[in-house]
Amino acid sequence: MNFAFSEEEMAFLKDFQQYLEQEKAGPDSSVIFAPWRETDSWLVDSPERRGFMKRLAQAGYIGMSWEKQYGGRERPGVYDYLLNEELSSQGAPIIGKGVGCIGKTIIAHGSDKLKQEFLPQILAADIEFALGYSEPGAGSDLASLRLRAERRGDEWVLNGQKMWTTSAHFADWYWVAARTDPEAPKHKGISVFLVPMDHPGLTIKEIKTMGDHRTNEVFFDEVNIGPDYLVGEENAGWRYVCEALDYERFALYTVGPLLLKFEALVELAKVARRDGRPLSDDPVVRDRIAEFACEVEMATMLQRRVIAKAIKGEVPTVEAAMYKYFSTGLGRRIANYAIDCLGPLGLLKSGAPGAPFGGRWEMSDRATVVDTIGGGSTEVQKNIVARRGLGLMVGA
Ligand SMILES: Cc1cc2nc3c(=O)[nH]c(=O)nc-3n(C[C@H](O)[C@H](O)[C@H](O)COP(=O)(O)OP(=O)(O)OC[C@H]3O[C@@H](n4cnc5c(N)ncnc54)[C@H](O)[C@@H]3O)c2cc1C
Incomplete structure (x- = not known):
C-alpha cells in the first residue's frame, strides 16, 4: 500500500x-x-x-x-x-465547517437564493456558522432530535432547545436540524434550516467544558424564519446531515495536534529533572515514551487509511471511527503520562507560581477528555467498528 x-x-x-x-x-x-x-x-x-x-x-x-x-x-x-x-x-x-459541511451541502442541495447569498460570503471568510445538531436528549442518537419547526403561513417557526453548540456566541448564522414531521419515522421527519444568530427568539447560554472551552446551550422561542431558509427539501435533512459528515472526512481528521503533543512529551523528558537528573535517564520513562512513539505511528497510519479511502471516493466510516477512537484516546494517555512525569507539580494550573510548562500539561490533561466526546464519543466509535467493521450486530 x-x-x-x-x-x-x-x-x-x-x-x-x-x-x-x-x-x-x-x-x-x-x-x-x-x-x-x-x-x-x-x-x-x-x-x-x-x-x-x-x-x-x-x-x-x-x-x-x-x-x-x-x-x-x-x-x-x-x-x-x-x-x-x-x-x-x-x-x-x-x-472550518462553513466551507465543508455547510458550503458543500448548499452547493449540492441549496436553492439559487441560498447559493447567491451564502457561497460568496463563505469563500471570502466573511461569515461564521454554528452547527445545531445535538440536543439534551439527542447526541449519540441524533435522529431523536425534537426541536420543532412548524409551518405557519409563509414562515417556519422553531421552538425547543439545542445543546453543545460551539461558536453560537460569535457565529453569524445557525445551521439547525429540526423536526418538521413528528409523525414520520425519526430519520424521515427532519429538515435543515439557516437561522440568523441574532434572531431575538434565540437565547444563548454559556457552558464551560472541563477543557476551559466554551460551548453553549441555545433556546428557541418562536423563532420565525422565511421559507427561503429551509435548506433543500423538507424532511430530507437526515440525508444532508449524513452527507455533510462525508464532506468533512478530508478536513477534520488531522493528526498534527497529536504529533505536536508527542513532540512536547519527548521535550519534557529531556528537560524535566528528577533527583537532579533528566527524566530521560530513567529507563522506565524511555520505555513508555518508545511505546507512545509506536502508538503515534499507528495513529498516523490509521489516519492515512481514512484519507486513502476518501481519495478513492469511498466512504471511510469504519476507518474514521478507528482513527477517532484511537487518536483521541492516545492524546489523552500522552497528556496523562506527562502529568505522571511531572509529579504533584504537574497538577498546578496555568498562572499558579511554579506550574511546570506554564500549566499547559494540566490544561491538556483536561482538554483531551473533551476530544473523546465531541464529534462522536469513544463508545459510539467502538460500536461502529464492531458492527459495521466486524459484523457484530446486536441480536445477530
Ligand atoms: C466540546 C464539545 C463541542 C461540541 N460541539 C457541538 C456543536 O457545535 N454542535 C453540535 O450539534 N454538537 C456538538 N457537540 C455534541 C457532541 O456531538 C455530543 O456531545 C456527542 O455526540 C455525544 O452526545 P451526548 O453528549 O448527548 O452524549 P450521549 O449520547 O447522551 O452519551 C452519553 C454517554 O453514553 C454513551 N453512549 C451513548 N450511546 C451509546 C451506545 N449506543 N453504546 C454505548 N455507549 C453509548 C456515550 O459514549 C457517552 O459516554 C459538542 C460536544 C462537545 C463535548
Whole structure:
C-alpha cells in the first residue's frame, strides 16, 4: 500500500508552507501559531483568527474543492486535507465547517437564493456558522432530535432547545436540524434550516467544558424564519446531515495536534529533572515514551487509511471511527503520562507560581477528555467498528 502524495500535491504543500512562513513574520503570528493549542479550542474567536482566515481566503485557499462556477478551484478533496493538516501541524486554526459541511451541502442541495447569498460570503471568510445538531436528549442518537419547526403561513417557526453548540456566541448564522414531521419515522421527519444568530427568539447560554472551552446551550422561542431558509427539501435533512459528515472526512481528521503533543512529551523528558537528573535517564520513562512513539505511528497510519479511502471516493466510516477512537484516546494517555512525569507539580494550573510548562500539561490533561466526546464519543466509535467493521450486530 502506498500512502505517498503525488508530486503535484507535494508542490502545492510546499507553496502553502512558504505562504505560512510569510504569515509567521506578521504581527499576529504569536496568536495564530500556537503549538500548544488544544484541538477543542480551535473555534475560539479572536480578531487575529478572523484576519488570518480572511487572508487565507484572499490567497485562494478557502473552498479549493468547490466547483469553479461557485468560485472554487475544483481541486480534489485531498487538497482540503493537506491545507488543514499543515495548519494544525503548525498549531494554526483550521479551515472550518462553513466551507465543508455547510458550503458543500448548499452547493449540492441549496436553492439559487441560498447559493447567491451564502457561497460568496463563505469563500471570502466573511461569515461564521454554528452547527445545531445535538440536543439534551439527542447526541449519540441524533435522529431523536425534537426541536420543532412548524409551518405557519409563509414562515417556519422553531421552538425547543439545542445543546453543545460551539461558536453560537460569535457565529453569524445557525445551521439547525429540526423536526418538521413528528409523525414520520425519526430519520424521515427532519429538515435543515439557516437561522440568523441574532434572531431575538434565540437565547444563548454559556457552558464551560472541563477543557476551559466554551460551548453553549441555545433556546428557541418562536423563532420565525422565511421559507427561503429551509435548506433543500423538507424532511430530507437526515440525508444532508449524513452527507455533510462525508464532506468533512478530508478536513477534520488531522493528526498534527497529536504529533505536536508527542513532540512536547519527548521535550519534557529531556528537560524535566528528577533527583537532579533528566527524566530521560530513567529507563522506565524511555520505555513508555518508545511505546507512545509506536502508538503515534499507528495513529498516523490509521489516519492515512481514512484519507486513502476518501481519495478513492469511498466512504471511510469504519476507518474514521478507528482513527477517532484511537487518536483521541492516545492524546489523552500522552497528556496523562506527562502529568505522571511531572509529579504533584504537574497538577498546578496555568498562572499558579511554579506550574511546570506554564500549566499547559494540566490544561491538556483536561482538554483531551473533551476530544473523546465531541464529534462522536469513544463508545459510539467502538460500536461502529464492531458492527459495521466486524459484523457484530446486536441480536445477530
Ligand atoms: C466540546 C464539545 C463541542 C461540541 N460541539 C457541538 C456543536 O457545535 N454542535 C453540535 O450539534 N454538537 C456538538 N457537540 C455534541 C457532541 O456531538 C455530543 O456531545 C456527542 O455526540 C455525544 O452526545 P451526548 O453528549 O448527548 O452524549 P450521549 O449520547 O447522551 O452519551 C452519553 C454517554 O453514553 C454513551 N453512549 C451513548 N450511546 C451509546 C451506545 N449506543 N453504546 C454505548 N455507549 C453509548 C456515550 O459514549 C457517552 O459516554 C459538542 C460536544 C462537545 C463535548
